[in-house]
Amino acid sequence: MRKLFIFIFRIRAFLVFLLLEGVSIYLLYRSNTYHSAAFYQSSNYYVGRVLEIQSQVADYFRLKEVNQSLAQENAQLRAQLTQIQERKLNDSLGVVKDSVFVQVKAPDPKDSLQAPRDSLEELVFTYRPARVTSNSVRGLNNHLALNVGSDAGIRPGMGVLTANGIVGRVKAVSKHYATVTSLLHSQTLISVKLKRNKSLGSIKWDTENPETASLHYIPLSEKIYKGDSVLTSGAGGIYPPGIMVGRVISVRKELDKSFYTIVVRLSVDFEKLSYVYVVENKRKPELDSLLVQSGITEENE
Numbered sequence: 001m002r003k004l005f006i007f008i009f010r011i012r013a014f015l016v017f018l019l020l021e022g023v024s025i026y027l028l029y030r031s032n033t034y035h036s037a038a039f040y041q042s043s044n045y046y047v048g049r050v051l052e053i054q055s056q057v058a059d060y061f062r063l064k065e066v067n068q069s070l071a072q073e074n075a076q077l078r079a080q081l082t083q084i085q086e087r088k089l090n091d092s093l094g095v096v097k098d099s100v101f102v103q104v105k106a107p108d109p110k111d112s113l114q115a116p117r118d119s120l121e122e123l124v125f126t127y128r129p130a131r132v133t134s135n136s137v138r139g140l141n142n143h144l145a146l147n148v149g150s151d152a153g154i155r156p157g158m159g160v161l162t163a164n165g166i167v168g169r170v171k172a173v174s175k176h177y178a179t180v181t182s183l184l185h186s187q188t189l190i191s192v193k194l195k196r197n198k199s200l201g202s203i204k205w206d207t208e209n210p211e212t213a214s215l216h217y218i219p220l221s222e223k224i225y226k227g228d229s230v231l232t233s234g235a236g237g238i239y240p241p242g243i244m245v246g247r248v249i250s251v252r253k254e255l256d257k258s259f260y261t262i263v264v265r266l267s268v269d270f271e272k273l274s275y276v277y278v279v280e281n282k283r284k285p286e287l288d289s290l291l292v293q294s295g296i297t298e299e300n301e
Helices: 002-010 012-031 033-061 063-092 284-294
Strands: 125-135 141-146 159-161 166-173 178-185 189-194 200-204 212-216 229-232 244-252 261-266 275-281
Touching: 002 012, 141 166, 141 275, 189 244, 212 244, 275 284
Parallel strands: none
Antiparallel strands: 125 141, 125 275, 141 178, 159 166, 159 275, 166 178, 189 200, 189 229, 200 212, 212 261, 229 244, 244 261
16 A cells, blocks of 8 residues: 555656546646537547447347347248138139138128138148258258247158248258258159149259259150249149259250259259248148048159
8 A cells, every 4th residue: 555655756746637637638628619519529429339340249149139139930820821822722622612601691781891701812832941950961961950949849751941932841850950852862852843833743862962953754745944833833832832952053864864954953053052931831631631541652652
């Protein structure tokens, strides 16, 4: 303590100078309008910058929460979009809907305010967001792992996709995690169709390139062009129809084959997967039950 007093005594002149300098600056800005305005403008600028940096830091640490919220919202919007597409498809097929509307009694004003209920309002496909915790793209049989499991309603057999296209199919599920058989798997076969002429075929990954796959079973009688869009057909009920799979980049005829040899550039970048959606077809159990009763299995489809 004694050394502190000695130190202060030694720099007493400098401390008095600082005190007088502070008083002078205070009196200057208090008595002069121009300097006062300049001071407050400068102080507001620096305070604003500090608050801006503070806000940016806080936003950075909330990115995980924001991403999860956006993924959930996107899942709901995608389900609604799929519902609209299903409705348009039914409309184009001329489906009669009169029987599924609830009759409204006109005499009662209260009843007339009730909107008719359409059975198509029920969402057939629902989406659950998930984060990819591990992913392989360099092997012959590639898989992914997701941070959602049976607690989130995930079951084996559900489809997995992103906003850009198809990713794969859920293989196994634990309480909090799920493994997915990637589209980049030698045993994965997805039913697809060409958008332009509706030709049906199957996508299989046999190119050993994570960016491409082969389109099989398109007969030589069809006209195929580079750039044609390849979409899911909806067969099997795993994926909604019309989901992007990729675009044709190579078409070749071979003399000893009755089908084209077609290479498709996949729309999903498997090396950059971060968030995906697990899609559930609520009518899939009904379809599976009917196939079993009919004696139809995946082996002889």
